[in-house]
Amino acid sequence: MRVTELARAGGVTAETVRHYTREGLLRPQRDPRNGYQLYDEEALGRLRLIDCLRSLGVGLPDIKKILTWADQGSPPLSDTYAPLVEQRPYIRSRIHELQAIARWLESIDHDNASEAPSLKQLIESLGSAQPAIVTDGPCGCHQ
Amino acid sequence: MRVTELARAGGVTAETVRHYTREGLLRPQRDPRNGYQLYDEEALGRLRLIDCLRSLGVGLPDIKKILTWADQGSPPLSDTYAPLVEQRPYIRSRIHELQAIARWLESIDHDNASEAPSLKQLIESLGSAQPAIVTDGPCGCHQ
DNA sequence: GATATCCTTGAAGCCCACTTCAAGGTCAAG
């Protein structure tokens, strides 16, 4: 695949793919005839991983470290992946919250709109849900 | 709750809560004795919704519109919530991706590290998963 | 062979979500 194809498959812009490539997060092969960058399916997996980790507030430099370890086949020791492991308590609750949002969103155009649950109810459920265990301070995401 | 309490409960910094308040996304009551901002449990729900939508790439101005409609009790018409509805196809796949990451993360410190699945396998699964239906271009998230 | 659409690069620019600053007020504990 070339940049634009990968970008479409991954749901980002071609410029974003180029940016990640410049920063060394993606390492495409080259078409020897014209110097174009060629991405395989693994690159799509990397791109999706980058997008997910970004959404959890992990910065590009940390993501780069993680991908580099993946390339080197480093053993998955939990302290090796510190920036990821720190996010762990939040991921499960983020998943639950997104599920609540997804359910709500689906209800508002499948159903007859007037009997769908209100946004207020969604907000209420997000406020009273089992929170991630927060003891000391902000989570460090969205630095 | 005051700013710091809400911030802790919501997993963000107090400054972030103040920022959302200044921008009108949160509308706390006031302690008449000292002018301190007082947040109720609904504010926590709003804060979590803001954080989730931000993670989906929705900008603060769009989030503000959505919250304003929620306050006015507007009916949940799908075109009213355009910036949210646009994200809908991506939310389900984002959830699946986060679940894959969560499973992988949990395996690397519950199990004996050496027999845990490698990051390469996680990346592979992210690359070959059923993609969100992408027909025309980038998703518009992370503007 | 022109036109349009893709691709390359490094450097420069931009956006916007926060953060920090500055100058103060509140309040509980010691």
Place this chain on the structure above:
DNA sequence: CTTGACCTTGAAGTGGGCTTCAAGGATATC
């Protein structure tokens, strides 16, 4: 009655993740 930890405000600053620019090459279609 001072220390320290909280709170207020608007304005100004920062950081990082893209975007755009500029100048040019490749490829396919008319």
